[in-house]
Structures are given as C-alpha cells and as structure tokens.
Amino acid sequence: MAVQGASSCPQNGSTRKSPASPRRPRRARGWRRVLAAAVAVVALPAFAGPALALPTHPLHRTPEGGFEELMVPSSMGPIKVQVQWARHGGDAALYLLDGLRARDDFNAWTVDTNALQQFAEDNVTLVLPVGGQSSFYTDWRAPSSTNGQKLTYRWETFLTQELPAFLEGYGVSRTNNAVAGLSMGGSAALALAAYHRDQFKHASSFSGYLNISAPGMREAIRIAMLDAGRFNVDSMAWPWSPAWLRMDPFVFAPQLRNLPLYISAAWGVPGAHDNPNSAVGIFNTVNAVALEALSMVNTISFMARMNQLGIGAHYGLQVKGTHSWAYWQDQLAAARPDILAALGVS
Incomplete structure (x- = not known):
C-alpha cells in the first residue's frame, strides 16, 4: 500500500518524493468516520450470530389455543369469523357451519354447545363463520326477492376461496381441513367437501337434509326459509336447475367416494336432552321432533344411495x-376422533 504523501511512480529509474499532500478538511474526515461506522453496523449481525427469523404471517392477538374474532374481506362485504387457534400452532382446521337461523353476531356452535372446549387441547383451529341465514352456504343466483336483500349470497366462494386465502396468512392450511354442520349446514358441509376435495379431508353432517330433491322437500325448504328471514328459495336456485341439483347430496353422492364421512340423524323420539317445562318449550320440542324425523328419512334415503x-x-x-x-353437541363429540384422524392431528 502506498504511503500517504509519497508517489511510487518510477522516473529515470529512481523514486521521487512528491510534494506534501494538503491537509484534508475536517468535514471529509468526519464523513469517512460516519461511513466506517455504518459499515460496521451492517456487518455486526454476521459476527453476532444468525439473524432473528421474522414472522411469516400476522401475529394472533391471542396465544395459541386462544379465541379470536376476525373481520374477513369478501365479495359480500366484511364477514365476521370466530376462530379458536390450534393448541400447539398446527395448520389443520375444522370449519363448523351453523343452521338455517344463523345469526349475524355469533356462530351458535360457540354458545349453544361446548365445541370450543371439545377441541381446546387439540392441535386444530376451529373456524366458525358468522351469518348466512337460510343461505345453505352456497352461491345464489340473485339477492332474495322477498325480504329486500341488497347483496347476492356468495358463501361457497367465501368458504372455499376468500376465507382460506385470508387464514393462510395466519398459518392455517388451505388443504388440511375438515367441515361439519347441522341441519342446513349438514348438507352444505357435504356439498363443500364434494366439490372441493383439495381443501377438505373429512365432512360431517348432523341432522342434515340429504335428499332435497325428494317429493315435497323443495316446498318444505321454501316454507322454512320464509320463516327464517323471509328468504326466497327461487332466488337461491331455480327448481331442478343444475344449481339446485348441485346442492343435493343424493345427486352428488358419487363425488364423495373415498372421502371420510360422519353422518348422523335420529328418529325424533324425545330423549335425555328434551325436558320442556312450558308451553313454548313443548311447542319447540314438537317442531324439533318433526324436523328430526324428516332429517332421518332423508338420511336413510341417502345411506341407501351410498x-x-x-x-x-x-x-x-x-x-x-x-x-x-344438545344432540348435535353429542354428535360432534362422536365425530371428533374421525375428524382428528383424517387431519393427522394427534
């Protein structure tokens, strides 16, 4: 390295002293010190050890196993989704679908059952979408024409595209999921799993209506939907159209081959959980008896088809x-070992 103030350029075979270099201004020296310090700061992590890993997805507001409410963007506007995160940070998920009278403030699985407690120690995230009254969790052809609905339901799109993409950002798998539902949500769970085999590895139907094209079923559903929010079944799908048949588990049964399933229903005989002690309680029990018996008839027909x-x-x-x-809570507990096994969760 050349010594400051000397030149090594040979001239006539000798080394010649050069004039003394002028003193550099203090400002130049100051910038050199700043530059050297910056280089040292950048290089420091290489000597201090490996860099800290940054999170690859948003941090939960609650710890692993905690309960959280998310607002998820969708083509229907923001949708509330209640979530219980996997106990040990696993990526598997169980979607729990509500019934015909789904509310806009919470998913009934969170308040009318002990579903959260059942899976509290399991390494699986519970995903509980809120809303979708009378929707059958499908994509409708138009807004309901009988109740002034402003938007068109797009629940299949939400549950199979928008929501999985959102949850993936939190470390939830898009391919290692199960889906379960009761009544309306039961038939919807089978439909979602049948048409989205890459997403769902197990499906459960509790008291679902699994033969909706049977004689009288469409009109029964019409009456039920008018009672639950004054929704019009014709706005969902025209009678016997491809969209309607696509919703019918009896019709799409071949697409369920090799998919682990849990299917339950009862004959409607009052049991241990039926103790009406008022006129309203008796009325509700009578309705529950009739609805469950109809579900069993549908389920027997579906089982014969399968x-x-x-x-x-x-x-x-x-x-x-x-x-x-109370009975759906029991059936979820009965299905739980099958669900965990299909998801590879121990």
Whole structure:
C-alpha cells in the first residue's frame, strides 16, 4: 500500500518524493468516520450470530389455543369469523357451519354447545363463520326477492376461496381441513367437501337434509326459509336447475367416494336432552321432533344411495334425539376422533 504523501511512480529509474499532500478538511474526515461506522453496523449481525427469523404471517392477538374474532374481506362485504387457534400452532382446521337461523353476531356452535372446549387441547383451529341465514352456504343466483336483500349470497366462494386465502396468512392450511354442520349446514358441509376435495379431508353432517330433491322437500325448504328471514328459495336456485341439483347430496353422492364421512340423524323420539317445562318449550320440542324425523328419512334415503354406489361412511343413527343443539353437541363429540384422524392431528 502506498504511503500517504509519497508517489511510487518510477522516473529515470529512481523514486521521487512528491510534494506534501494538503491537509484534508475536517468535514471529509468526519464523513469517512460516519461511513466506517455504518459499515460496521451492517456487518455486526454476521459476527453476532444468525439473524432473528421474522414472522411469516400476522401475529394472533391471542396465544395459541386462544379465541379470536376476525373481520374477513369478501365479495359480500366484511364477514365476521370466530376462530379458536390450534393448541400447539398446527395448520389443520375444522370449519363448523351453523343452521338455517344463523345469526349475524355469533356462530351458535360457540354458545349453544361446548365445541370450543371439545377441541381446546387439540392441535386444530376451529373456524366458525358468522351469518348466512337460510343461505345453505352456497352461491345464489340473485339477492332474495322477498325480504329486500341488497347483496347476492356468495358463501361457497367465501368458504372455499376468500376465507382460506385470508387464514393462510395466519398459518392455517388451505388443504388440511375438515367441515361439519347441522341441519342446513349438514348438507352444505357435504356439498363443500364434494366439490372441493383439495381443501377438505373429512365432512360431517348432523341432522342434515340429504335428499332435497325428494317429493315435497323443495316446498318444505321454501316454507322454512320464509320463516327464517323471509328468504326466497327461487332466488337461491331455480327448481331442478343444475344449481339446485348441485346442492343435493343424493345427486352428488358419487363425488364423495373415498372421502371420510360422519353422518348422523335420529328418529325424533324425545330423549335425555328434551325436558320442556312450558308451553313454548313443548311447542319447540314438537317442531324439533318433526324436523328430526324428516332429517332421518332423508338420511336413510341417502345411506341407501351410498350403499348402492359402494361408498362407505360412518353413520350415527339413533332412535332418540330431536332437532336441537344438545344432540348435535353429542354428535360432534362422536365425530371428533374421525375428524382428528383424517387431519393427522394427534
């Protein structure tokens, strides 16, 4: 390295002294010190050890296993989704679908059952979408024409595209999921799993309506939907149209082959959870008896169809049990080992 103030350029075979270099201004020296310090700061992590890993997804506001409410963007506007995160940070998820009278403030699985407690120690995230009254969790052809609905339901799009993409940002898998639902949510759970096999590895239907094209079923659904929010079944799908048949588990049964399933229903005989002690309670129990008996008739028809196709499923068919939450809580507990096994969760 050349010494400051000397030149090593040979001239006539000798080394010649150069004039003394002028003193550099203090400002130049100051910038050199700043530059050297910056280089040292940048290089410091290389000597201090490996860099800290930054999170690859948003941090939960609650710890692993905690409960959280998210507002998820969708084509229908923001949708509330209640979530119980996997106990040990796993990426598997169970979607729990509500019934015909789904509310806009909470998913009934969180308040009318002990579903959160059932899975509290399991390494699986519970995903509980809020809303969707009378929707059958499908994409409608138009807004309901009988109640002034402003938007068109796009629940299948939400549950299979928008919500999984959002949850993926939190470390939830888009492909290692199960789906379960009761009544309206039961038939919807089978439909979602049948048409989105890459997303769902297990489906459960509790008291679902699994033969909606059977004689009289469409009109029964029409009456029920008018009672639950004055929704029009014709705005969902025209009678016997491809969209309607696509919703019918009896019709799409072949697409359930090799998919682990848990299917339950009861004959509507009042059981341990039915203790009406008022006129309103008796009225509700009578309705629950009729609705559950209809569900069982649908389920028996669906089971015969599945047997004809040679497709197996785990059936939980009971004599006693009505169309009510306490029985669906029991059926979720019965399905839980199958769900965890399908998701590879121990």
